[in-house]
Amino acid sequence: MSEQSEARATIGLTGLATMGRNLARNIARHGHTIAVHNRTTQKTTDLVEQFGDEGDFVATESMEEFVGAIAQPRTIVIMVKAGDPTDAVIDELVPLLDEGDIVVDGGNAHFTDTIRREKALSEKGLHFVGMGVSGGEEGALNGPSIMVGGSDHAYEHLGPIMESIAAQVDGTPCCTHVGPDGAGHFVKMVHNGIEYADMQLIAESYDLLRSTLGLSPKEIGEVFEEWNGGDLESFLIEMTADVLAHDDASGEPFVDVVRDAAEQKGTGRWTVQSALDLGVPVTGIAEATFARSLSGHTSQREAARKVFSTSPEGEREQPDRDTFVDQVRAALYASKVVAYAQGFDQIAAGAEEHDWDVDLGMMATIWRGGCIIRAQFLDRIREAYAEEPDLTTLLTTRYFAEAVKDGVDAWREVVATSARTGVPTPAFSSSLAYFDGLRRERLPAALIQALRDNFGAHTYERVDREGTFHTLWAGDRSEQEMS
Numbered sequence: 001m002s003e004q005s006e007a008r009a010t011i012g013l014t015g016l017a018t019m020g021r022n023l024a025r026n027i028a029r030h031g032h033t034i035a036v037h038n039r040t041t042q043k044t045t046d047l048v049e050q051f052g053d054e055g056d057f058v059a060t061e062s063m064e065e066f067v068g069a070i071a072q073p074r075t076i077v078i079m080v081k082a083g084d085p086t087d088a089v090i091d092e093l094v095p096l097l098d099e100g101d102i103v104v105d106g107g108n109a110h111f112t113d114t115i116r117r118e119k120a121l122s123e124k125g126l127h128f129v130g131m132g133v134s135g136g137e138e139g140a141l142n143g144p145s146i147m148v149g150g151s152d153h154a155y156e157h158l159g160p161i162m163e164s165i166a167a168q169v170d171g172t173p174c175c176t177h178v179g180p181d182g183a184g185h186f187v188k189m190v191h192n193g194i195e196y197a198d199m200q201l202i203a204e205s206y207d208l209l210r211s212t213l214g215l216s217p218k219e220i221g222e223v224f225e226e227w228n229g230g231d232l233e234s235f236l237i238e239m240t241a242d243v244l245a246h247d248d249a250s251g252e253p254f255v256d257v258v259r260d261a262a263e264q265k266g267t268g269r270w271t272v273q274s275a276l277d278l279g280v281p282v283t284g285i286a287e288a289t290f291a292r293s294l295s296g297h298t299s300q301r302e303a304a305r306k307v308f309s310t311s312p313e314g315e316r317e318q319p320d321r322d323t324f325v326d327q328v329r330a331a332l333y334a335s336k337v338v339a340y341a342q343g344f345d346q347i348a349a350g351a352e353e354h355d356w357d358v359d360l361g362m363m364a365t366i367w368r369g370g371c372i373i374r375a376q377f378l379d380r381i382r383e384a385y386a387e388e389p390d391l392t393t394l395l396t397t398r399y400f401a402e403a404v405k406d407g408v409d410a411w412r413e414v415v416a417t418s419a420r421t422g423v424p425t426p427a428f429s430s431s432l433a434y435f436d437g438l439r440r441e442r443l444p445a446a447l448i449q450a451l452r453d454n455f456g457a458h459t460y461e462r463v464d465r466e467g468t469f470h471t472l473w474a475g476d477r478s479e480q481e482m483s
């Protein structure tokens with residue numbers, strides 16, 4: 001490792017933790033010679049000792065040795081903690097690189113950081129790629145979903161390698177060139193936002209079945225297993241069945257020994273922040289993110305528990321088991337349709353804002369395999385965009401409209417039951433409210449406009465004629481036409 005390596009690697013990867021190490025193995029297994037590096041050399045040594053026979057690895061210690069081991073123009077993947085650590089690695093790498101080299105950030109970077117880094121590196125004659133990778137530890141090894149943002153030139157070099165290691169569905173790699181600079185990381189961010197909503201909806205379903213019907217985690221696991229055989233078939237539903245069936249070494253259901261405070265690394269929060277900036281209502285993702293925050297507010301939760309009883313006063317209702325299980329399934333499916341429709345709206349709005357030509361149908365295509373939100377349902381989204389590339393909302397496309405119409409009564413029943421029994425369902429409830437808001441003939445936004453005009457002369461438009469108006473609320477209440 002300390003000897004000077006010849007530049008024979010076709011690609012290099014620095015950052016050999018959970019994701020980087022498995023991505024490197026995946027790349028090597030596909031016949032690409034890969035130079036590997038990690039700040040702490042022990043991780044490099046361990047990787048090559050344990051898995052060196054899986055392919056052609058060039059283990060390196062210093063950054064100089066790492067860069068020297070890669071054939072020019074170099075393609076270098078950074079797989080380290082997002083934020084400052086990524087900048088630190090870029091700062092260390094850049095002085096060692098030559099014009100035309102390609103630096104790829106495969107971490108969960110904020111897309112605005114990616115835009116900034118791309119600008120800075122292109123000024124130095126380097127190509128910078130922001131590459132979203134989804135699939136967790138297992139996906140990185142056996143085929144992730146990969147969302148690449150960068151120049152066409154960079155994709156020409158990087159694309160074939162990444163397409164070869166990505167998950168494949170019906171012969172199509174789950175990897176695509178999303179667009180320039182921050183496009184790949186933007187799409188990955190929204191993917192993670194949808195992941196938050198998906199998990200929150202699953203968690204609410206579990207809570208309802210447990211608290212309302214009194215089912216055990218094992219019984220609920222069986223329900224999820226059955227659901228996975230239908231429209232809801234997905235990686236997360238399958239995983240839920242598995243997790244709920246698992247017992248801790250103590251004999252307790254595993255889910256009961258895990259502290260009920262969900263962590264977050266930032267991508268869900270970023271999705272919501274960006275959605276607010278873009279003016280796109282991503283209510284499912286927002287509620288999922290806030291639900292994680294609430295779960296972590298231990299002292300407030302404790303204070304509230306002391307003052308309020310944990311369930312509403314009065315009789316607990318016990319709905320019919322099979323009917324309620326099916327209602328929750330329908331509510332889960334309809335709410336999931338809403339969450340995905342909102343996520344795709346955000347990608348469309350982000351693409352417009354940043355002038356990225358993002359193919360929405362292709363996003364559904366590359367999420368069908370490898371990634372955390374992979375699901376049968378994504379094929380339906382792919383078909384919807386194939387039929388109508390500029391569709392206004394996924395909700396109104398034939399398949400999803402039917403699914404929502406079929407499920408809406410059950411959805412209302414579930415939300416009503418949760419309100420009566422005190423089981424919190426922020427994602428179910430907000431998705432239903434979004435659906436009702438969209439389909440409403442007339443919204444109370446008219447009153448909000450009237451109030452804004454009253455207290456701040458913010459003006460309003462009328463339903464019966466063009467123009468902008470203001471009423472002299474403090475005066476004679478006559479109406480002025482402003483434009």
Ligand SMILES: NC(=O)C1=CN([C@@H]2O[C@H](COP(=O)(O)OP(=O)(O)OC[C@H]3O[C@@H](n4cnc5c(N)ncnc54)[C@H](OP(=O)(O)O)[C@@H]3O)[C@@H](O)[C@H]2O)C=CC1
Pocket residue numbers: 015016017018019020038039040043079080081082084085086088089106107108109133134135136137
């Ligand atoms: N874990 C997951 O499921 C997924 C993670 N990601 C993203 O992939 C990236 C890697 O994730 P993961 O594998 O979980 O690892 P971590 O996010 O835990 O990062 C650990 C790696 O970062 C390196 N590192 C940290 N700080 C520095 C620094 N200042 N300079 C150099 N190297 C540094 C560590 O080196 P050392 O060993 O020396 O400490 C180690 O290799 C992250 O951006 C993450 O958000 C994306 C998809 C899924």
Ligand SMILES: O=C(CO)[C@H](O)[C@H](O)COP(=O)(O)O
Pocket residue numbers: 108133134135136192195263264265266267268372
């Ligand atoms: O990118 C991922 C999967 O696609 C990661 O698993 C992500 O870090 C999970 O996010 P969080 O820690 O916020 O739940």
